[in-house]
Amino acid sequence: MSDPSLKLASEFPVPDRAQWLALVDKALKGAPFDKKLLTRLFEGIVVQPLYTNEDFPTEGDPSGFPGAAPFLRGGLAAGAGTEGWAIRTDHAAALPADVNKAILEDLLRGATAIHLRFDRATRQGRYAEPEAWGDDGLAVQDEADLDRVLKDVLLDLVPITLEAGVGAIDAAAALANVWRARGLRPKQARGGFGIDPLGTLAAEGRAFAPLADCLDRMAEVAAVTRHDWPQVRAVTVSTTAWHEAGATVAQELGIALATGTAYLKALTAAGLDITEALSQIAFTLPVDCDQFLSIAKLRAARLMWDRVADACGAPELARRMDLTASTSRRMMSRYDPWVNLLRTTVAGFAGGVGGADSVVVVPFDAELGPSDGFARRLARNIQILLKEESSLDRVIDPAGGSWYVETLTRQLAEAAWVEFQAIEAAGGMVAVLEDGSLAARVAAAWDERTQAIAKRKVPLTGISEFPNLHEAPVERPAPDLAALQTEVACRAAGLDLPVPVVTLDPLPRHRLGEAFEDLRDAASRFRASTGAWPRLFLANFGPVAKHTARATYAKNYFEAGGIETVSSGGFATAAEAAAAFTASGAKIACLCGSDSSYAEGGAEAFTQALKQAGAEVVYLAGHPGENKAAWAAAGVDEFIFVGCDVLASLRAAHARLGVCA
Secondary structure, three states, X not given: OOOHHHOOOOOOOOOOHHHHHHHHXXXXXXXXXXXXXXXXXXXXXXXXXXXOHHHOOOOOOOOOOOOOOOOOOOOOOOOOOOOOOEEEEEEOOOOHHHHHHHHHHHHHOOOOEEEEEEOHHHHOOOOOOHHHOOOOOEOOOOHHHHHHHOOOOOOOOOOEEEEOHHHHHHHHHHHHHHHHHOOOOHHHOOEEEEEOHHHHHHHHOEEOOOHHHHHHHHHHHHHHHXXXXXXXXEEEEEOHHHHHHOOOHHHHHHHHHHHHHHHHHHHHHOOOOHHHHHOOEEEEEEEOOOHHHHHHHHXXXXXXXXXXXXXXXXXXHHHOOOEEEEEOOOOOOOOOOOHHHHHHHHHHHHHHHOOOOEEEOOOOOHHHOOOOHHHHHHHHHHHHHHHHHOOHHHOOOOOOOOHHHHHHHHHHHHXXXXXXXXXXXXXXXXXXXXXXXXXXXXXXXXXXXXXXXXXXXXXXXXXXXXXXXXXXXXXXXXXXOHHHHHHHXXXXXXXXXOOOOEEOOOOOOOOOOHHHHHHHHHHHXXXXXXXXXXXXXXXXXXXXXXXXXXXXXXXXHHHOOOOEEEOOOEXXXXXXXXXXXXXXXXXXXXXXXXXHHHHHHHHHHHHHHXXXXXXXXXXXXXXXXXXXXXXXXXXXXXXXOOOOOHHHHHHHHHHHHOOOO
């Protein structure tokens, strides 16, 4: 029984949007609403500062119910289910014994599923040159190796998924033989073989059969898998390669849909009905630290796949997407890698809230070499905390009902559908792979993103902002592969090496911070050869309160490129600053003061004094506005301010200081 007198906030009037806009306009003090409060995503979507029920359809609820079409709110009526999403751990250490030890440790401490990522040699059909074995993943040559990897693993309880590229069919056969040798009955084996010929071609640029034959072989394996291992999915649609090449979320979803459609056609052509074909396909999508966009990405993926499957005549329950969310490696950094813990926590959160069936959290040190036990432990514990402490898996569709998330999901699905239609209109995934048109569009998207990164419109903590030149490096020693490669050479002797019949340019692998990290690498080499970092002098003038903000900005600005900043505090006169500059040993300097200090003659006086003291280049922190010509005439060589091209400026500074790329 409710008491109307106890209604929450009943004594407050309900404001309308016009009233809110009036208050916003007052707070902005004449600044343009569009520039200050609207956010434009790379997907072409404009994010508003406020969402209400006015942004949602007035009739019915198009999001539906959890566990029912269009599956936007999740694939199960109970949300993540009684056990929650699967905590899947990724393993790519080179030596089978090392991987086995790591797997058992993960399973004893909270992991519930295992993903094996094979090395480049396995991806090339198991018969690559011995020197390639173990250089970037698990070195497995046959089922005996795989059996050693899975020693003491209870395969009737633990789902195993594979990622073996061109060698996927060989790897699938090896895993099936291990299951048989362990005495597993058909319904006991769970997991996936990870056969993804189109994704492999995009990532590696090669195949050992014509694409049509690759798809036919994939379909044959799927038909056998459906009969022999009914709880296993043979085929995977992964957008990881496209994500790492720079695709937008809309492009990724369109690619996922087009790839899935191509695989459906191949499977049904091989004799599987639509329900059987759908049961053989799993999806893997990267999620990053833009939590709302990542949540919407997973929800939109289910919505779109339901629409495709429905158009193919599939019954409702068969249209449910099997979805794994893996934290993005594109967002990971090599410098200040501890920040990766924050990135992967947010991404893992998005995966769980977005309704993924399995979540993979990449260890924070993944870009530094083989992860150690501590890093894997932290990766596991991120998910355990999200589930056990935050109880995210006990809430059905936690993001459901958020006007922002619901709207963003719909907008993203619409943008992605346009991408899907464009691929299909061009002849489908095979055609756009072979003619390079899709790769070109993804490259253009990456160029747009890199321009935003260069200007720090997309800030990267620890990389382009708040760098720490003096951080203690996290080092991961490389494994000793000599014995392994010698063994492989002996075992592979006399084998005929297959020649690829399809070879394309593989997609590049990018990370968001790679350009800034290249500068840091160059600066580190400079330091190793000279004994000191490349250096810039901060010529701060005026009271502390007047120069601190810009001095801090300039320090972050230049140290993002590995250029150490030195200063003796604030200077009352230009002569004092010039003397301190000479003592610093720096070759270049940056003026840091307030607009009023600059306008009162400080910019000219300090610039001239620094130039007379030998400064080869003088920067000024702050937008010059109408004073640009006068200050440039006084000797200021460059201006640094919010919105300028930081990356280009740092590259020029490197050239001036003799730092080799």
